[in-house]
Amino acid sequence: MSGPAKAKRGIPQKEDFNEWYPFIVEAAELVDKRYPIKGMDVWRPYGWKAMRLIDGLTHAEMERSEHEEYRFPLLIPENLLEKENRLVALLKKARDEGVEPEELRIDEDEAGFKKEVYWVKHAGENELDIPMFLRPTSETAMYTMFPLWIRSHADLPLKTYQMVNTFRYETKQTRSFIRVREIHFFEAHTAHIDEACASRQIDEDLEIVGNIMAAMCLPVLISKRPVWDTFPGAWYTIAIDVVMPNGRTLQVASVHHYRDQWAKAFDIKYEDENGEFQNCHQTTYGMSERLLGAVVGMHGDDSGLIMPPKIAPIQIVIIPVLKKGQEEMVNESASQLANELRAAGFRVKVDSRDMRPGQKYYDWEIKGVPLRFELGPRDIDKNSVFAARRTGGKTPLDRSEIITLAHAQLAEIESELIQRAAQHMKGKTQPLPELIECDGKWTVEGEIADGVVFEIAFDGSDAEAEIIERTCGLTFLGDAVEAYSEPKPCVITGNNTKRRVWLARTY
RNA sequence: GGGCCCGUGGGUUAGCUUGGCCAAUACUCGAGCGUUUGGGACGCUUGGACUCCGGUUCAAAUCCGGACGGGCCCA
Secondary structure, three states, X not given: OOOOOOOHHHOOOOOOHHXXXXXXXXXXXXXXXXXXXXXXXXXXXXXXXXXXXXXXXXHXXXXXXXXXXXXXXXXXXXXXXXXXXXXXXXXXXXHHOOOOHHHOOOOOOOHHHHHHOOEEEEEOOEEEEEEEEEOOOOHHHHHHHHHHHOOEHHHOOEEEEEEEEEEXXXXXXXXXXXXXXXXXXXXXXXEEOOHHHHHHHHHHHHXXXXXXXXXXXXXXXXXXXXXXXXXXXXXXXXXXXXXXXXXXXXXXXXXEEEEOHHHHHXXXXXXXXXXXXXXXXXXXXXEEOHHHHHHHHHHOEOOEOOOOHHHOOXXXXXXXXXXOOOHHXXXXXXXXXXHHHHHOOXXXXXXXXXXXXXXXXXXXXXXXXXXXXXXXXXXXXXXEEEEEEOOOOEEEEEHXXXXXXXXXXXXXXXXXXXXXXXXXXXXXXXEOOOEEEEOOEEEEOOOOOOOOEEEEEOOOOHHHHHHHHHHHOOEEEEEEOOOOOXXXXXXXXXXXXXXXXXXXXXX
């Protein structure tokens, strides 16, 4: 195999994000894209470790919030789709008949991922009577079992989750972590006695998202998606987006409130305290490997990745600097240092490859190891360790207090990343140029800047939202969960509103 | 959904326009030996490629078609 890193001169500038990103995910050995199926990369150990550490954050949050982990089969028989289709039809009918129309937006073509599923139609020599599909998400599979498990109000809330791979037949351009055909997926599914309890679950989900994003030093936009962009069968969808370096937003998580629509379709009901049957109210919460994609995009620079310490597969790399005749002494000192750090809980690697130290520095910089310790005869003499932070800055550290100092260094890197990311977000958010109507035709005053997220006060209708989307060539992310504290005039109607809406080009 | 470009050792690439001299260029990389090691070391030895299928032709890396894969732009 090739070495872990390529020549620095070979790294595209991060400004050229469309070149930088695909280069870096391979050069940093996160994935190998040479597997001969579009959109299905091979996870390499370094990338998988990072993903597993991100998953670890999620598992910890699930544990804390008393969700339980399940593992559902990958294959789903076709006939189960019928229930889902019936649900969609039902919702459509409700909409057509004017029942809560704005709450029941359904696009039949999108419903059930019909166009995006992989099918298994043969097994051995036989054609299957009932074809099976690979889960694009697991509502159908899980809600087939929920009625068997939920009988009494005492069984609720049911809080489940699983981390599995899901499959979607993407025809558009694929991108590592961002748009793939086999998705490393997290999905939490809950069932509750009523709408209010389900709503409380949504609040908890948002708190969980907040914790996970904070651990990865990722600032996010949290917004309620417009009705036309609501998940099929959902009452509403709240999405979490990260602003990538090119200003495009990447949806990294979503939370759906289903009310009792799915429960009706799948007959998920419980007996309440009065002995009466009630439908459950449900929520889902999903995330994926896009989280890693966001980390790569948000924190990386012209020299490669920068891993936030909490998810860095290697937090500290130790480079022994050898001198002729003193190899053994230096190596021994390095491994002793490594052992001490490991005992204190750090993820540590000693790079004892036979090459020049400079070469190693470049290698680990591409991979984004946050802290590098150099250890040579000079340092050992002075009882110190020479530290270089991936975010910039070099300092000798007192060897005798190395554990404390290493913690401090990583904390400093973390806060530097948070600060940079916040700065990035701030710089990428702008007010929208003024919209002008003339004979029923809308135009924009000036240019729509590229690579930017726009924030507007908006109080218009769906139709007016569509006008804005068309006029500006942007996508409505939706209503910020944190609305304006003071009313502002809507860009279309001029009415005062606290509704704070984001528009962006999206992935 | 529409358009454009690309596919040569593990990686980057020359060759393709004008088919033969290509049993293929350079750098990098892998293996081995030696000297080295505080920001990309050097010497010697050695290893490794025309995406696949079909067509045109005496002859295809080169021309044509398709598949697969990669990339970009626009809706």
